[in-house]
Amino acid sequence: MHVSSPSRRSSLTRFLRLSAVLPLVAGSSLTLIGCGEEDKVMVIGHRGASALRPEHTLASYRKAVEDGADVIEPDLVPTKDGVLVARHENEISGTTNVSTLAKFEGRKATKMIDGVSVTGWFTEDFTLAELKELRARERIPAQRPGNVQYNDQFEIPTLAEVINLAKELSDSTGRTIHIAPETKHPTYFQGINLALEDRLITELQANDFSKSEASVYIQSFETTNLKYIREKIGSSQDNWKLMQLIDAAEKAPYDLVKAGDSRIYRDLLTEAGIKEIATYADGVSPYKLNLISVDAAGAFQTPTDVIRIAHDNDLVVHSWTFRPENAFLPAPLKAEGAESTRSEAGSVTEIQKYLEAGLDGFFTDDPAVGRRAVDGFKED
Template identity: 70%
Template sequence: MLRTSLRLSAVLPFAAACALALTGCPDDGGDDGGNPPPAATKALVVGHRGASALRPEHTLEAYRKAVEDGADIIEPDLVSTKDGVLVARHENEISGTTNVSTVARFADRKTTKTIDGVELTGWFTEDFTLDELKELRARERIPQFRPANTQYDDKFEVPTLAEVIALAKKLSAETGRTIHLYPETKHPTYFQSIGLAMEDRLIAELKKDAFTASTATVYIQSFEVANLKELRAKLGTSQPNWKLVQLMEEGNRQPYDFVKAGDPRTYSDLMTEAGMKEIATYANGVGPYKLSIINVDSAGNFQEPSTLVRNAHAANLVVFPYTFRPENNFLPAPLKAEGAASTRSEEGAIKEIHAYLKAGIDGFFTDDPAVGRKAVESYKP
């Protein structure tokens, strides 16, 4: 899942500079091809949905906390309202991330839809105007693992992309470092099918403010392929500060637009040397599921890294895996702390991130940017 000087240092190490420029870094010519490429010495920290380990995800408060805790970049997932406004939610079905189920006047909006081939029942952003969505309040999505976050339930609004941009601009002024953005277009084939295509709206919104038009780096990501190619065709080289990123789920899964088109290829096909070369024709980086880089065995021990990072770097693509989380539930067994699934293991999370930095990643998505920053600063290549 990338990135101008984010850390205010006057001179960046070569590897970090490559990552920031999104050009990819060449392998050390002295190795025999069997070792992973060197990690960027200052890999970039992406606040995944904000500091979502500490605040309800995709709220302005979560994004602010991410920056306060050291994130270089904040990530808003984007879906559309009924009136075509882009808002930050991980999914267009919002019963798990808002209080919509408790609002009596919206009871009749509950419905069942098929999204990317999966039948879902709930409330969907495309059935609400922006004004109606603004009546709702955010809630913690996984309270069983983040019980402390429930203290913030029903306190924060659902933000628009415009509000996220304004916050990043404000935080950049406050901190003295440019805070970059990493929006994801969610379910682009679905939204196109209902007349709410997001691509042109996203371009227009990003161009409205000089901050995203020319100052910040904007990384536009998608799990689908066709909409990234469409964006590349629309943009050409006109926005050098906007970078496209091909997200990748587990290798045996498919981009939904491939499914619709009858294309039999999987994400594993995209991870090959040839697949990465194709991605490089329309994108600048890849965002793989972390286990596609380093898998774990049945006991939770790290296996040898795959060729994914090497294949990406050979195609001049940078690599930003997802998602690093500090709670026991999300860590391999050897890195868990004593306690329940909700117990935090910062030491274990840092060790996990170090393993991926050693494998050569250029940055990473984390729900806890403070932990991610500690991992970056403590890593010794």
């Protein structure tokens, strides 16, 4: 079994550092972050068990937990009436049947999302009641033909429904199922008066399970909204952990682009960048190739210093995304067959390579495979 690394963050150190630099929310008191779960590798169901069910459906989240996930991840976007729902993107033509419904044909639009022109149907143009008329579909049917059989069976869930499911599954399994909500396109939604941050805080605090029982890993690829959430909650929510998502090194957080800041994600992963992240976040979640790259032949390269530096700054490190299909694996780990062919053994090998480097948690589209990787891992 995985043995906790001595470099894992100290709850006391974290407490003292944040209490020194952050204002307290009025009427709140500081409490120490529990250290129990930091001692285990977290298997995070990426959009649920999205290798086996259409992503961001209650069926996908349920399957993830059945298959051993410790955490389920809803990507969050708002409806026209301000309700947070779970979708990979606010543009939903690829993940729902909206394009087939004549009554919504006139909702098709072209918008600039984070500087990119996108055409389709957008959650912010539908009320929750209207979105509930839609049904989920498999987003990448070429890679996951088996999921097509579930098309048009499942609703779009709200964040409240995801929290309630996590509570239900915690009760039925006897283990706490944690939640990792990601705020999608926060700068864009701030610009159209549908800001995510306060809505997320309110929703999480409205349910005792997410308010005080489960760990909640609040994620963003942008930096400004995480800083806003930290300022808003101070240290009042010791079970909420802010996670700075890091995309491919050459890309950039859109809030920095919008502000004219020239930094890219590579800059956030320098020692100075990680030290800055540690002033407002509890962890970093870099794209996996920022931690261990592969060469043109698919061979793993020497791990970077990112995990070590993050641990030295009391940050947990998650990474993404580990998928079992050939299309997503380095060449040496692929199984014989088409790009849609599953290589579970290859995925286990890939995950364990990152566990060797000291990873604290990882996103997988197939939590059963992720659980096998963790349970079979022996740390030197």
